[in-house]
Amino acid sequence: MVLPEWLAEPGLNHFLVVSAILFSLGLLAVISRRNIIMILMGIELILNSANLNIVAFSRYGMLDLDGHMIALFVIIIAAAEAAVALAIVLNIYNRFGSVDVEHITELKE
Amino acid sequence: MGLENLILLSLITLFLPLAGFVLLIFFGKRMPREGDWLATATVTAAFLASLVIMFAKLATPETVTAGWNWATFGGIPGVGEVTVELGILIDNLSAIMLVVVTLISMLVHFFSMGYLEGDVRYSRYFAYLGLFTFSMLGIVLTHNLLMMYIFWELVGVSSYLLIGHWYEKKSASNAAIKAFVVNRVGDAGMFIGIMIIFVHFSTFSFDAIFSAVSAGNLPFESQAWLTAAGVLIFCGAIGKSAQFPLHVWLPDAMEGPTPVSALIHAATMVAAGVFLVARLFPLFTADALLVIAYIGALTALIAATIAITQYDIKKVLAWSTISQLGYMILALGVGAYAAGFMHLVTHAAFKAGLFLGSGAVIYAMHAALHKQHDHQTDAQDVRNMGGLRSRMPLTYWTFLIFTLAISGIPLTSGFLSKDEILAGTLAFSTLNGHYLLPLIAFAVAGMTAFYMFRLLILTFHGKPADEERLTLVREVPGVMGIPLVILAALSVFIFYSFNPFGASSGWLFQALERPASVVPEALAPATWPVLYEAISRVHTLVMILSIVIAVGGLAFAWMVYEKRSVSADKMASAMGWLYHGSRKKWYFDEMYEAVFVNGTLGLTRISNWFDMNIVDGIVNGAGSVTRSVSKISGWIDNTFVDGLVNFLANFTGAIGMRLRKIQTGSIQNYLVFAVFGFLIITILILAI
Numbered sequence: 001m002v003l004p005e006w007l008a009e010p011g012l013n014h015f016l017v018v019s020a021i022l023f024s025l026g027l028l029a030v031i032s033r034r035n036i037i038m039i040l041m042g043i044e045l046i047l048n049s050a051n052l053n054i055v056a057f058s059r060y061g062m063l064d065l066d067g068h069m070i071a072l073f074v075i076i077i078a079a080a081e082a083a084v085a086l087a088i089v090l091n092i093y094n095r096f097g098s099v100d101v102e103h104i105t106e107l108k109e
Numbered sequence: 110m111g112l113e114n115l116i117l118l119s120l121i122t123l124f125l126p127l128a129g130f131v132l133l134i135f136f137g138k139r140m141p142r143e144g145d146w147l148a149t150a151t152v153t154a155a156f157l158a159s160l161v162i163m164f165a166k167l168a169t170p171e172t173v174t175a176g177w178n179w180a181t182f183g184g185i186p187g188v189g190e191v192t193v194e195l196g197i198l199i200d201n202l203s204a205i206m207l208v209v210v211t212l213i214s215m216l217v218h219f220f221s222m223g224y225l226e227g228d229v230r231y232s233r234y235f236a237y238l239g240l241f242t243f244s245m246l247g248i249v250l251t252h253n254l255l256m257m258y259i260f261w262e263l264v265g266v267s268s269y270l271l272i273g274h275w276y277e278k279k280s281a282s283n284a285a286i287k288a289f290v291v292n293r294v295g296d297a298g299m300f301i302g303i304m305i306i307f308v309h310f311s312t313f314s315f316d317a318i319f320s321a322v323s324a325g326n327l328p329f330e331s332q333a334w335l336t337a338a339g340v341l342i343f344c345g346a347i348g349k350s351a352q353f354p355l356h357v358w359l360p361d362a363m364e365g366p367t368p369v370s371a372l373i374h375a376a377t378m379v380a381a382g383v384f385l386v387a388r389l390f391p392l393f394t395a396d397a398l399l400v401i402a403y404i405g406a407l408t409a410l411i412a413a414t415i416a417i418t419q420y421d422i423k424k425v426l427a428w429s430t431i432s433q434l435g436y437m438i439l440a441l442g443v444g445a446y447a448a449g450f451m452h453l454v455t456h457a458a459f460k461a462g463l464f465l466g467s468g469a470v471i472y473a474m475h476a477a478l479h480k481q482h483d484h485q486t487d488a489q490d491v492r493n494m495g496g497l498r499s500r501m502p503l504t505y506w507t508f509l510i511f512t513l514a515i516s517g518i519p520l521t522s523g524f525l526s527k528d529e530i531l532a533g534t535l536a537f538s539t540l541n542g543h544y545l546l547p548l549i550a551f552a553v554a555g556m557t558a559f560y561m562f563r564l565l566i567l568t569f570h571g572k573p574a575d576e577e578r579l580t581l582v583r584e585v586p587g588v589m590g591i592p593l594v595i596l597a598a599l600s601v602f603i604f605y606s607f608n609p610f611g612a613s614s615g616w617l618f619q620a621l622e623r624p625a626s627v628v629p630e631a632l633a634p635a636t637w638p639v640l641y642e643a644i645s646r647v648h649t650l651v652m653i654l655s656i657v658i659a660v661g662g663l664a665f666a667w668m669v670y671e672k673r674s675v676s677a678d679k680m681a682s683a684m685g686w687l688y689h690g691s692r693k694k695w696y697f698d699e700m701y702e703a704v705f706v707n708g709t710l711g712l713t714r715i716s717n718w719f720d721m722n723i724v725d726g727i728v729n730g731a732g733s734v735t736r737s738v739s740k741i742s743g744w745i746d747n748t749f750v751d752g753l754v755n756f757l758a759n760f761t762g763a764i765g766m767r768l769r770k771i772q773t774g775s776i777q778n779y780l781v782f783a784v785f786g787f788l789i790i791t792i793l794i795l796a797i
Contacts, residue, residue, distance in 0.1 A: 027784065031777050039777075105774030 015056035137232025198252030295348020302341030350382025367468030402442025409435025445533025462596035558662025
């Protein structure tokens with residue numbers, strides 16, 4: 001089977017497209033999901049799309065190992081951030097009895 | 110006696126009654142007998158001092174003057190330095206007047222001790238008598254117009270206080286106000302006259318004014334102004350001496366205590382006007398003197414016609430006073446200076462006597478009515494008297510002498526002076542044809558004799574109105590009787606001239622030489638140089654005529670009221686409107702009521718209307734204009750200024766309301782905005 005030319009040799013664009021799709025899905029999750037946990041998962045998706053981008057740029061661009069380093073940093077910070085975010089979610093749940101962002105509109109007042 | 114001592118003595122005379130006034134007004138109530146002895150003592154001392162002054166002055170032809178600078182005003186624009194002087198002037202005129210004033214005042218003091226015994230304001234009465242005497246002495250002694258005006262007003266004030274002595278009576282307080290206000294009318298004229306003279310000459314002193322005028326210096330360089338000044342100053346005399354048309358206050362002034370009437374009518378107050386004319390005699394022009402003569406004649410006639418029909422014993426005397434004052438003014442007007450002033454002196458004695466005599470009658474009547482427990486009958490109405498002769502012999506005989514004197518019967522003082530006045534008037538008319546003046550003068554002489562004997566007969570003769578009352582009438586006590594005797598003695602010719610048929614040879618007439626006129630020759634009375642000759646031509650004729658007329662009037666009164674051979678009622682009805690006019694005092698009071706009182710009230714109403722409608726209207730109009738302007742500006746403020754501010758606030762608020770809609774509080778919304786905002790910005794950046 002002959003692969004179409006844009007599939008035959010994966011290049012930077014492919015990664016960028018995948019990353020963009022991943023980012024869009026993450027953003028969609030952040031914007032449209034009501035459950036905070038789902039929003040956090042969307043954020044993780046966005047972070048990972050960014051990691052994918054950075055790693056792709058270190059393979060095809062001029063970032064070299066710096067890209068990998070940045071990606072590792074991002075993964076570590078994401079882990080820490082997830083821990084902090086889950087703690088906040090727990091507090092929110094304690095306070096409002098819900099993890100539905102629709103109910104949490106304190107900023108409006 | 111040295112002349113300086115005379116000045117000192119005159120000052121003592123002047124201030125003694127004032128001292129009495131001051132002491133009595135403050136301490137009178139606490140003194141024994143409420144201090145009447147003190148007032149009487151001061152006036153008696155003043156009388157003795159004036160006697161000394163008179164004898165000392167009459168011995169020397171010199172005039173004694175002394176002046177002190179009171180106030181000096183420097184650098185008045187157009188005038189320079191003006192000095193106002195205080196001063197004393199003693200000439201024969203003031204020396205004689207001093208004795209008249211203090212003598213009558215002294216006798217009135219003595220009489221009042223009896224008449225007002227037990228009065229509520231006994232000490233105050235004597236204090237005011239002292240003030241009155243002081244004021245009159247001031248007029249007599251002063252040597253300038255300003256001081257004369259001040260004392261003139263003081264006389265007005267003290268007469269007001271004394272006429273209104275029994276101010277609980279409405280009629281008395283009204284009479285006091287009337288006397289004061291009517292006098293003010295004359296005083297206003299006098300003040301204008303004084304100011305005309307002062308503005309031009311910058312001095313008040315008589316001597317300075319006379320010498321300036323005789324040097325040809327006329328007020329405002331005009332002869333008319335000189336006449337006007339004279340007539341205006343005479344206005345003061347019209348008021349004080351109760352001349353027509355300001356005579357209305359004097360009969361009402363009878364509301365005061367009777368001794369006060371005696372004082373007012375004889376020596377103070379009414380004599381002041383005559384004295385003023387005599388004092389300023391050289392200043393009057395021929396025209397002014399003619400006015401004075403006619404005013405005097407008119408007054409004499411009007412008052413005499415009214416006196417005939419009055420029934421109140423004091424009112425008859427009041428009208429007779431006005432009539433006699435008219436004589437004096439007439440005499441001065443025609444140039445019979447000495448005769449006019451002599452009549453003032455003789456009249457002072459017999460009129461004071463008449464009033465004190467009537468006071469005695471009223472006193473006795475009051476006492477009798479009191480014993481009868483009769484409080485309705487008028488003690489002053491002659492119709493309630495009659496036959497008093499038998500019960501009050503002393504009062505009757507003295508009253509008879511006074512009546513003979515005022516009627517001008519020979520051997521009395523009144524005959525001397527009245528005869529001279531009539532002679533002067535007739536002589537005046539033979540020289541320039543004013544025949545109305547002697548005609549009036551003789552008619553008034555007849556009427557005077559008639560009404561005075563009418564009064565005497567109705568009071569003392571005839572049938573008593575009430576027999577029982579007559580038996581209760583008692584003769585007055587000695588303190589009231591003695592003044593009557595003294596005054597009766599002074600009504601005899603011998604004190605004024607040794608010749609009972611010619612005053613001109615008497616000392617009084619000699620002492621009162623007519624001062625030379627100072628006005629320019631063209632204005633001076635042309636009759637003066639020849640008047641005395643003319644008088645001596647007509648004198649015998651006048652004497653016979655005046656005796657015939659006086660005796661005729663007397664006899665007629667005797668026939669009508671004593672013999673009753675002519676009915677008084679028939680005569681009255683035959684006279685018709687003349688009788689009614691006279692009875693109603695020729696309606697002067699009603700006329701003044703209609704014209705001046707109602708005119709003033711009308712004017713008040715008009716000015717009140719003006720005030721209420723025009724002035725208040727303007728004020729209210731200004732108020733409402735301000736109100737509407739402020740309303741408009743308030744509306745502008747509320748609508749535009751506030752509107753703008755409110756609009757801004759509302760606008761901001763509305764925008765805020767709209768903008769807060771996007772502030773949902775939902776984190777995801779914000780995120781959407783952020784994303785789309787980012788996208789738009791990116792697109793915009795890329796598009797550029």
